[in-house]
Amino acid sequence: MSEPSPTETASVAAVTLASTEEKPAPRRTRRRHPRRPRRHDEVETQNGAGWLFVLPVVIILGLFLFLPVIAAMWVSVSNWSGKGSPVHADFVGFDNYRKLLTTSGLAQRDLATSVRNNMYYVLLVVPLQTIVALGLALVLNARRLKGKGFFRTAFYFPSVTSTVAIITVFLFLFTASGSINTMLEWFGIHGPRWFSDSRGVLHQLLSGIGVLDPKHPPGWMTGHRFLGITFYEWLAGPSVAMCALIFLAVWTTGGTFMLLFLAALQDIPDDLLEAASVDGASSAQAFRKVTLPLLRPTMFLVITLGLIGTWQVFDQVQLGTKGGPSKTTITPAYLSYDTSFTGGKWGQGAAISFILFGIIIVMNIIQRIIMRERRPKSARHQRRVIFDSR
Amino acid sequence: MSTVPANTAATEPVTGPDAPIEGGRRMPPMLKRALAYAVLVVFACFYIFPFLIEIGTAFKTDPDATANAMNPIPKTWTTDAFRRLADANFDRWFANSVIVALFVTAGRLFFDSLAGYALARLHFRGRKAIGAAVIAVMAVPGVVLLIPKYLVLVQLHMYDHYAGMIIPLMADAAGVFIMRQFFISIPVEIEEAARIDGAGTFRVFWSVVLPMARPALITLTILSFQGSWNEYAHFLVATQSPDLKTLTTGVGGLVSGQLSAGNQFPIKLAAATLMTIPVAAVFFIFQRYFIRGATAGAVKG
Numbered sequence: 001m002s003e004p005s006p007t008e009t010a011s012v013a014a015v016t017l018a019s020t021e022e023k024p025a026p027r028r029t030r031r032r033h034p035r036r037p038r039r040h041d042e043v044e045t046q047n048g049a050g051w052l053f054v055l056p057v058v059i060i061l062g063l064f065l066f067l068p069v070i071a072a073m074w075v076s077v078s079n080w081s082g083k084g085s086p087v088h089a090d091f092v093g094f095d096n097y098r099k100l101l102t103t104s105g106l107a108q109r110d111l112a113t114s115v116r117n118n119m120y121y122v123l124l125v126v127p128l129q130t131i132v133a134l135g136l137a138l139v140l141n142a143r144r145l146k147g148k149g150f151f152r153t154a155f156y157f158p159s160v161t162s163t164v165a166i167i168t169v170f171l172f173l174f175t176a177s178g179s180i181n182t183m184l185e186w187f188g189i190h191g192p193r194w195f196s197d198s199r200g201v202l203h204q205l206l207s208g209i210g211v212l213d214p215k216h217p218p219g220w221m222t223g224h225r226f227l228g229i230t231f232y233e234w235l236a237g238p239s240v241a242m243c244a245l246i247f248l249a250v251w252t253t254g255g256t257f258m259l260l261f262l263a264a265l266q267d268i269p270d271d272l273l274e275a276a277s278v279d280g281a282s283s284a285q286a287f288r289k290v291t292l293p294l295l296r297p298t299m300f301l302v303i304t305l306g307l308i309g310t311w312q313v314f315d316q317v318q319l320g321t322k323g324g325p326s327k328t329t330i331t332p333a334y335l336s337y338d339t340s341f342t343g344g345k346w347g348q349g350a351a352i353s354f355i356l357f358g359i360i361i362v363m364n365i366i367q368r369i370i371m372r373e374r375r376p377k378s379a380r381h382q383r384r385v386i387f388d389s390r
Numbered sequence: 391m392s393t394v395p396a397n398t399a400a401t402e403p404v405t406g407p408d409a410p411i412e413g414g415r416r417m418p419p420m421l422k423r424a425l426a427y428a429v430l431v432v433f434a435c436f437y438i439f440p441f442l443i444e445i446g447t448a449f450k451t452d453p454d455a456t457a458n459a460m461n462p463i464p465k466t467w468t469t470d471a472f473r474r475l476a477d478a479n480f481d482r483w484f485a486n487s488v489i490v491a492l493f494v495t496a497g498r499l500f501f502d503s504l505a506g507y508a509l510a511r512l513h514f515r516g517r518k519a520i521g522a523a524v525i526a527v528m529a530v531p532g533v534v535l536l537i538p539k540y541l542v543l544v545q546l547h548m549y550d551h552y553a554g555m556i557i558p559l560m561a562d563a564a565g566v567f568i569m570r571q572f573f574i575s576i577p578v579e580i581e582e583a584a585r586i587d588g589a590g591t592f593r594v595f596w597s598v599v600l601p602m603a604r605p606a607l608i609t610l611t612i613l614s615f616q617g618s619w620n621e622y623a624h625f626l627v628a629t630q631s632p633d634l635k636t637l638t639t640g641v642g643g644l645v646s647g648q649l650s651a652g653n654q655f656p657i658k659l660a661a662a663t664l665m666t667i668p669v670a671a672v673f674f675i676f677q678r679y680f681i682r683g684a685t686a687g688a689v690k691g
Contacts, residue, residue: 049591050514057505057561058520063546064558067526068538075541086541125660136433139426147430153677154434157441160673162620164638165662168645169444172655175459179443182460251436312533321644333533341536341627349537357534 007375052140076350086346096351104228107348110327110335111355112227112234118311118331120202120238122363125249126306132254134295141388152262163315165204171195174244194244198326202237205343239328253309257302263296265291300371307367311360332356363378423567430484438599445447448472450662470661479659482633483640487619487665489637494618495611497560502610503603506560506569509582522569527563533623540627554628555636559618572606575600608679612672619669637665 054380064335071086076096080089135156140148158166173179175195181191206212221232238246268291276286317323323330323338332352342348446462447455456464481591508514509521540560548554563634576599584598600607622638641661
């Protein structure tokens with residue numbers, strides 16, 4: 001989407017990053033060119049120095065980012081077994097991809113399951129963490145509030161600590177007789193055995209309101225398959241174990257994104273809101289019509305980062321659940337790792353990596369389209385949209 | 391049922407900010423502020439309590455930890471968990487983490503600022519292309535590169551060596567970007583004066599520009615230290631020998647298997663506590679910079 005040029009004040013990082021892919025920064029440097037006296041020899045020396053300066057970064061990023069991608073592309077169309085040099089492996093065409101996407105079998109089912117699991121994770125984590133982050137930022141942004149620094153620190157601290165430490169704590173909190181269940185007990189709720197409970201929440205919910213009988217799921221749901229698993233399985237929702245991981249993600253990243261929102265909120269000039277209130281807008285109206293639109297670029301950034309991040313869940317799964325119980329927490333990232341390192345099927349593992357890459361790209365394109373559509377364009381554009389849709 | 395915690399997390403912030411805003415007219419400011427505090431305090435409890443449990447349980451005995459999960463204060467204080475950690479080679483992991491974090495941080499400071507400076511100021515052929523490539527690289531999801539990175543490390547004979555742990559992390563696109571943005575923001579005139587006085591490009595960079603970049607360098611130091619200290623996936627695929635375990639892979643192994651099903655939480659949580667202390671210390675000392683950099687670091691996802 002064409003970013004509305006962000007307020008050029010503080011929160012530099014947040015805002016500039018929001019427009020990373022847009023023009024502002026390069027344009028600024030381009031403008032500098034003609035202003036400079038361009039003596040021939042100066043340009044010469046800088047050519048050398050310039051390359052020398054960027055060389056270390058170019059080498060490192062080239063060797064450990066660019067080259068790996070090339071290597072993995074090759075491996076994903078080879079039958080490399082992990083032994084010897086992958087250069088000598090045999091070319092197998094798109095066999096690995098076919099096994100994962102079209103040939104029915106375990107590989108296809110596992111990939112579909114991992115995509116399903118991660119999809120529910122994304123669907124819940126992205127909105128929840130955005131809401132938590134925005135909510136906390138709005139409360140913290142209120143004027144004449146004491147102890148802001150303390151609260152901000154408390155909310156942000158989990159983002160600073162390592163996933164390893166946090167998953168350790170969460171594994172403990174979510175044990176059968178752990179703190180979470182003790183707390184639920186206070187409200188008379190008998191908590192589940194979180195990390196070993198593979199029941200799908202959506203299944204539970206639907207059967208709870210009597211729509212679905214888990215013992216006799218409707219035939220059209222069990223009879224039809226997509227990517228090797230039945231509609232019924234697609235509709236399982238996140239498992240109880242996955243919910244614990246979702247909770248962990250929201251808890252950890254809420255603070256990071258809160259800072260982004262906070263920075264953006266502080267950029268909103270007070271007189272704008274005052275003007276709205278003078279014009280007779282209620283606080284709710286001012287929030288909807290003034291604050292929220294001004295937060296758009298940040299919202300876009302937070303959702304983009306959220307989408308990219310949540311499709312990459314790996315650490316928590318590798319450390320905490322190893323994909324279990326009943327594969328309800330395997331994610332594409334973990335599956336790719338497990339297929340390669342444990343299963344020794346490197347070609348397949350690499351292929352999963354590229355499929356995941358594809359998913360992330362597609363998700364971001366979809367998000368861009370959705371967020372662009374909702375933006376009120378000129379009346380003419382709106383008319384055209386209405387016109388076209390008929 | 392199982393969605394209960396997720397639900398409370400979701401609804402509270404909505405009512406939180408909404409309440410004080412919606413009631414703007416009707417609600418007296420006192421009540422409004424009280425509500426804001428209530429929301430903040432409830433959430434602060436949610437955020438702080440897990441850490442209290444973490445620290446408290448580290449000093450508990452195994453049965454005490456299992457029986458009184460909710461109480462952060464041990465019945466009988468014991469440092470047994472910490473003693474057992476020493477037997478588990480914890481000090482070696484700690485040393486490895488320190489080594490890696492130091493080298494990675496030093497490398498990123500130097501290389502990122504060199505490249506950032508070149509991209510901001512120097513005129514050389516291909517600058518635009520490299521600038522664009524750096525930004526494009528930031529968009530590549532890290533997890534996707536895990537297996538490929540392992541392949542390359544093996545080919546370069548860096549697998550299971552410090553070199554393989556450190557060198558791939560020694561430059562990062564986000565850091566280059568942060569430094570570039572900073573260098574663009576400072577005035578060119580000073581550099582030009584130095585250049586007229588006959589200083590070479592590196593000299594200008596090293597003794598004129600870099601000292602001015604202190605705030606950006608501190609931000610980058612913190613981000614790099616925190617990033618490499620907490621890095622897990624890269625070390626997981628780059629090493630296998632026990633001697634090269636860092637805190638993340640070492641404690642990770644402890645948590646995810648070596649102690650098996652047994653509820654040996656005190657030792658695990660003691661490890662988690664100890665590994666958090668250095669980052670926490672850096673966080674509290676440099677908080678100002680941390681929060682400035684967080685927004686930039688978030689790009690890594």
